[in-house]
Amino acid sequence: MSRLIGVGVGPGDPELVTVKGVNALRAADVVVVPVMDGGERGRAEATVLHYVPAGKVVRVVFALNERTDRARREAAWDAAGERLAGLLREHGAVAFATIGDPNVYSTFTYLAQTLVALVPDTVVETVPGITAMQELAARSGAVLTEGTEPLTLVPVTAGAAVLKDALAGPGTVVAYKFGRQAGEVAEALRETGRIGDAVWGSALGLPEESVRPAAELDGAPLPYLSTLIAPPRRDGGRGGKL
Numbered sequence: 001m002s003r004l005i006g007v008g009v010g011p012g013d014p015e016l017v018t019v020k021g022v023n024a025l026r027a028a029d030v031v032v033v034p035v036m037d038g039g040e041r042g043r044a045e046a047t048v049l050h051y052v053p054a055g056k057v058v059r060v061v062f063a064l065n066e067r068t069d070r071a072r073r074e075a076a077w078d079a080a081g082e083r084l085a086g087l088l089r090e091h092g093a094v095a096f097a098t099i100g101d102p103n104v105y106s107t108f109t110y111l112a113q114t115l116v117a118l119v120p121d122t123v124v125e126t127v128p129g130i131t132a133m134q135e136l137a138a139r140s141g142a143v144l145t146e147g148t149e150p151l152t153l154v155p156v157t158a159g160a161a162v163l164k165d166a167l168a169g170p171g172t173v174v175a176y177k178f179g180r181q182a183g184e185v186a187e188a189l190r191e192t193g194r195i196g197d198a199v200w201g202s203a204l205g206l207p208e209e210s211v212r213p214a215a216e217l218d219g220a221p222l223p224y225l226s227t228l229i230a231p232p233r234r235d236g237g238r239g240g241k242l
Helices: 019-027 043-048 070-091 107-118 132-140 160-167 179-191
Strands: 003-008 030-035 057-061 093-098 123-127 151-155 172-176 199-202 210-213 227-230
Touching: 003 019, 003 107, 019 093, 019 123, 030 043, 030 070, 043 057, 043 093, 057 070, 070 093, 070 107, 093 107, 107 123, 132 172, 132 199, 132 210, 132 227, 151 160, 160 172, 160 179
Parallel strands: 003 093, 003 123, 030 057, 030 093, 151 172
Antiparallel strands: 172 227, 199 210, 199 227
8 A cells, every 4th residue: 555645845944844743754754845847945855954854855846826827737637646656656645735725726636546546445545734824824924813803814826806806805814925915915905904914924944034024015917826915904992893
């Protein structure tokens, strides 16, 4: 029986990998990390190398940001699946490191579906990881939820209209991957009266980290993996949302 373990390694700061995550990485026969087709080292790989030797790490190319060319994206997934299927047959236990959490907008989801089809006896497990919204809340002091407030997570790659609808509702709104549409996001925040308390961040926990008030957004493009937190107005005093 083969085991595929998706390990969330957090948003980039190696100190934010859980003890269970470190143990899973070290226990696996090999650790796979996703890389862009240009070959540059990604956040997952950089984090993993703090805990396991480079000789145990296998780099597998994914079209990670490919949204327009479906055929290219599918071909990359298929090729990665075949590569991992070979590793599973050879080693038995393979860990796949993913930034954030493996069950939140992660490449691991598609990979696991592919692997189960290729190696039917594969057991899929996941180790949760700290997400970018949690790290941004910690870095900025933003409170994600209080009392009965809902929390809505939106990938802005789905379109700015989806974000605007969420901002018009109650509770805190978190937006992922909004960097290329920063101008539209700022406009949506202003239109819904949410820009005053909103914050955004990128490269969280890394030397190039940026955490800024959303009111400073000027429409210039930001890093693709930028994260936004837009809390609701909280005028009821302590415990007012209970």
